Amino acid sequence: MxxxxxxxxxxxxxxxxxxxxxxxxxxxxxxxxxxxxxxxxxxxxxxxxxxxxxxxxxxxxxxxxxxxxxxxxxxxxxxxxxxxxxxxxxxxxxxxxxxxxxxxxxxxxxxxxxxxxxxxxxxxxxxxxxxxxxxxxxxxxxxxxKLIADVGLVGFPNAGKSSLLSLLSHARPQIASYPFTTLRPEIGKIMFEDYKQISVADLPGLIEGAHVNRGMGHKFLKHVERTKQLLFVVDVNGFQLSYKTPFRTAFEAVQLLTKELELYKEELMSKPALLAVNKMDLPDAEEKLKELVEQLQHPQDFVHLFPEGVVPRCTLHFNHIVPVSASSGYGIQELKKCIRNSLDEQATSQNEEDHREKLQELHKMKRTTEKSCRNFTAQVLPKL
Structure with a gap:
């Protein structure tokens, strides 16, 4: 047969x-x-x-x-x-x-x-x-x-970005338990009860050396430029890309991702960022989360863990750190809420900044006009 x-x-x-x-x-x-x-x-x-x-x-x-x-x-x-x-x-x-x-x-x-x-x-x-x-x-x-999305998912391969996107939105990205499942960008929309929509981009996973175009390097990083905010996704247990590469803890993953963005374009460090700590359904996840939060609060105390040249110059501040599980759905609603709040805060801050710039421009125009009037009064009127 x-x-x-x-x-x-x-x-x-x-x-x-x-x-x-x-x-x-x-x-x-x-x-x-x-x-x-x-x-x-x-x-x-x-x-x-x-x-x-x-x-x-x-x-x-x-x-x-x-x-x-x-x-x-x-x-x-x-x-x-x-x-x-x-x-x-x-x-x-x-x-x-x-x-x-x-x-x-x-x-x-x-x-x-x-x-x-x-x-x-x-x-x-x-x-x-x-x-x-x-x-x-x-x-x-x-x-x-260069994709335009409100939020861009940033993480190493197999951190659970695709699974997270499928829960946050109606997108159906390729999902598997091995690295490099996502080889092209996927965009999903988070829908809220008041009809607010937020676009989220799942991008191919970074590898160390992406800033010099290793892996999908620049193809990934150029899309990050066109997102309003960054959502870092890390495995709470850490990861190892292959047997040839060293094991990285969740804290090391955050720092390495930060370094890759910094080396590619330092302006990316000014983007608001959130952190989703994935796979919280696994054993000992709570203890490892506490350790990660402590390390993020005092990163200078753990610089010795990294090789020279790997430590980012700027420490990235996360607006929210949200524990989630893409397999069980734990923390997904809280993550949606944090994403929206962070974007609303950014929009309010931007509006205030735009308002200040307009006021400064108006004051500048007013001063210029007043100066012109004074010059006209001092130079022209006496001759009439």
Whole structure:
């Protein structure tokens, strides 16, 4: 008897987070020398944010990855000024940065409807150009996706981030009891009774050396930049990535994660952060949690546990430390509550800061106006 089995493969190659495309503005129209006519301007190429779009959809729909705007109309007897060429719009997801090949930022798209000019059309021919159209803008650009989420889950592989996301939201990420299950970002929404929604991103697990692009290094860290807050997830029992790597306690995991973020971009340390201590259903978890909290309160007393160069320069303060169990559901409601409170506090603080900045700007404008009035009174009025 022959048994046939079907092997199911998980496909991770579908996620595209960086796309290189060619853009070219439209050529301008010819001028009309004998009547002084002006050719129409060539069309422009725009990248426009649109809900529901992904970089993979662009790649599949336009395999040549080439976008060219329309040509401007020539000047003629019936229309001395030619019509402008048709613009070309490249629809892309919100949450991308548009850069040149050498890394220069052209612009960013953060919400639906925003647009960035990437390929300028040439001016039409006129008297100033000898009635010949001017040169168009043509170049290669990169669309670099950086996820936008309210909260980003940060942790080493197998810390339970995917399981936690599935309990917090309606997302259905891949979950297994071995490292590196998550190889592409997953976003879920936490729904509250008053219809408030909070987006949470589960990102591929970090490894030591991620800041120098080991593992999924920069692919992970660039997504962290576009989250409002960080939610560290650590195993209360610690972890060991493989038999070749040393065992790390929960406290060491927190410090190593902090160091990786600090080395990649120090500005990330200014983001508000929470800590979820997972797997609290396991034996001796309570004692280990108490030990972790004590170590986090006095981290300077445990610096000797780390090799030189591994200790972060800045100590990360957590707004909330929440014990949870992704397998039993323990602490999940408390974690949701803490996430919302932390985001509300951040929004209030940001509003107050914006208000202060507006007041300072108004005071500055008032002082400038008063100074101008005094100068006018002192210099102009005596001459009248």
């Amino acid at each position: 022959v048994w046939c089995s079907r092997v199911l493969h998980r496909k991770y190659g579908n996620f595209v987070d960086n796309l290189r495309v060619y853009v070219r503005g439209g050529s301008g129209g010819m001028g009309l020398p004998r009547l002084g006519g002006q050719g129409g301007k060539g069309g422009d190429v725009w990248v426009v944010a649109k809900d529901g779009m992904t970089l993979k959809k662009i790649k599949d729909k336009y395999p040549q990855k080439r976008f060219v705007a329309g040509v401007g109309k020539n000047s003629g007897i019936r229309a001395l000024k030619g019509d402008k060429g048709q613009d070309c719009e490249v629809y892309a997801p919100a949450g991308i940065s548009v850069t040149t090949d050498d890394g220069k930022v052209i612009g960013e798209l953060n919400q639906d409807g925003e647009r960035v000019l990437v390929g300028q059309g040439g001016c039409g021919g006129s008297f100033a150009t000898g009635f010949l159209p001017k040169k168009v803008q043509a170049r290669q650009i990169r669309l670099d996706l």
